[in-house]
Amino acid sequence: TGLANTSHWLFASDGVYIYSFSIASNGTLKRVSSINAQQYTGTNYIEVESLFLDHTGSTLYALNNDGAGNLAIQFFKKNSTTGALSYFGTTTPGATLEAFIGNNVYAYGASCIQLSAVWSAYSRSSDGTLTRLSIDPTIPTNPNGNYCPDGDAADPASDLAVAFLLEGAPPVQLGVYTADSSGNLSTNSTYQNMPVASVGYPNRLLASPAGNLLAISGDQGLQVFYFNGSNPITSYTGLIAAHAIYDLSWDNHNHLYAIGSGKVNAFRVTTTGYKQASGSPYSINAEAITVLSK
Structure with a gap:
């Protein structure tokens, strides 16, 4: 499953097909085409897990599992x-849900598999092809154990904000990395400043459009923090929702949407205050959410 959108098109997957919908000025959707993504995997058991776009909206990426x-x-x-x-x-196996940094060239993913850090990084070419980068970022140390992203x-x-688990267990600590012109990541995060x-x-982690x-x-x-560029992330809210949240989306007007536990939460969040929407x-x-700002 998955959703992604540009200003004029919505893309949705049922795990096998990806459907294209046109978006009218009043938000009305019309299905215009579909493509069987599974046929390009060579099997009938690999499914689309999520969808994401590059910053220009010209290339749609489907994460398969x-x-x-x-x-x-x-x-x-x-x-x-x-x-x-x-x-x-298609990339070779070893990907995760990737996050493009601002230059739309480098995309990164971080995951924890059997208590081991697994980083994935890609360089995007002008035609949208992703090429794997070999990176091995330094992970902060902790006297009480090992962090796993x-x-x-x-x-x-x-x-790049990264969630770390100590020995694979909560609570999460939040570190930050910065990409150089070659796509390598460096960090000044420590267990004391995360x-x-x-x-x-x-x-899910998601930065606001302003960053x-x-x-x-x-x-x-669900919780919100101040994202301070390459400087340490700092605390802001406590839990603004206290049930399981699976997916997030921001619009361009300081609204944050969250889905999970049979609910959709909507908040207005700025750097100076936050409030849940009426109702x-x-x-x-x-199962997934994407938002088109008007």
Whole structure:
């Protein structure tokens, strides 16, 4: 499953097909085409787990899962006139949900597998193809054990927020890395300057469009932090939702949307205050969310 959108097109997957919908000025959707993504995997058991776009919206990426934890990314070119997708390649296994930094060239993912850090990094070419980069970022040390990364989010510049678990268990601490011109990541994060989140096991990290706020969700709720570029992330809110949250989306007007536990939560969050929208949470059993700002 998965959702992604540009200003004129919505893309949705049921795990096998990816559907293209046109978006009218009043938000009405019309299905215009579909493509069987599974046929390009060579099997009938690999499914689309999530969808994401590059910053220009010209290439749609589908993260595929074979059910055994082997993830790869398919590339689809978008026809700007019809919304139709055309397949043109796949990465080798070893991917995760990647986050593009502001230059739209480098994308990163961080995950924890059997208490071992697994980093994935890609360079995007002008045609949208992703090429694997070999990186081995330094991980902060802790006198009480080893950190393992478990999720990341990029700001509009060159910074990457990373969630760390100590010995694979909560609470999460949040570090920050900065990419150089070659795509290598460096950090000044330490166990002393990484703030602690109260969300339990992390599910999703997402920076605000301005890049100055970082939302993190987990099986215990949702929290927002100040994202300070390459400087340490700092605490802001406590839990603003106290149930499992699986996916997040920001619009361009300081609104944060969160889904999980059969609910959709909506908040207005700025650097100086936050408030839940009237009527929120709404009883909607959603599996993915994407937001088009107007």
